Amino acid sequence: MIKTERLLIRRFTKEDAAFILNLLNDPDWINYIGDKGIKTIEDAEEYIKNSIIKMYDELGFGLYLVALKGSGTPMGMCGLVKRDGLKDVDLGFAFLSDYTGKGYGNESARAVMIYAKEELRLNRLAAITTPSNKASEKLLLKIGFQFDSLTKLFQDADPIKLFIREL
Numbered sequence: 001m002i003k004t005e006r007l008l009i010r011r012f013t014k015e016d017a018a019f020i021l022n023l024l025n026d027p028d029w030i031n032y033i034g035d036k037g038i039k040t041i042e043d044a045e046e047y048i049k050n051s052i053i054k055m056y057d058e059l060g061f062g063l064y065l066v067a068l069k070g071s072g073t074p075m076g077m078c079g080l081v082k083r084d085g086l087k088d089v090d091l092g093f094a095f096l097s098d099y100t101g102k103g104y105g106n107e108s109a110r111a112v113m114i115y116a117k118e119e120l121r122l123n124r125l126a127a128i129t130t131p132s133n134k135a136s137e138k139l140l141l142k143i144g145f146q147f148d149s150l151t152k153l154f155q156d157a158d159p160i161k162l163f164i165r166e167l
Helices: 014-024 027-032 041-059 104-118 134-142
Strands: 007-011 063-068 074-081 090-095 124-129 146-151 160-166
Touching: 007 104, 014 041, 014 074, 027 090, 063 090, 063 104, 074 104, 090 104, 104 134, 124 134, 134 160
Parallel strands: 090 124
Antiparallel strands: 007 063, 063 074, 074 090, 124 160, 146 160
16 A cells, blocks of 8 residues: 555554454553453454454545564554544554654654545644653654643543644
């Protein structure tokens, strides 16, 4: 779908279940995003079908698998999410711990922002982080997002930091 200098960014398929199982159980995912209860390959297949592919079908966009261009090795996800608690479409990303700090988040996020503007005709994106996720906050600021507010996605939720970027 999207190619960059080092990355291939494509839609998830059911065949990516082993990778999803690994990513969603990575310590950073659980710490900053939360435990989604994905404990088996079958759970991962259901998550792909009922969350990721459902969003593709309903909205025409979603979270995409980020892989190394040469080998096709999956290392993370980056894409667009429409959350009930946010006015704008949300840019989200997560990478296996072994692939953080190498610029892949920056490269994939910039590519997805171009896609959002040129293909989806979006003119503004949101992004959210937990207050403790300094690495994601640093990346968002680096790619042009600005802190907007401390907010909650729903009434009983923990506060999150909301960032906005005009495209």
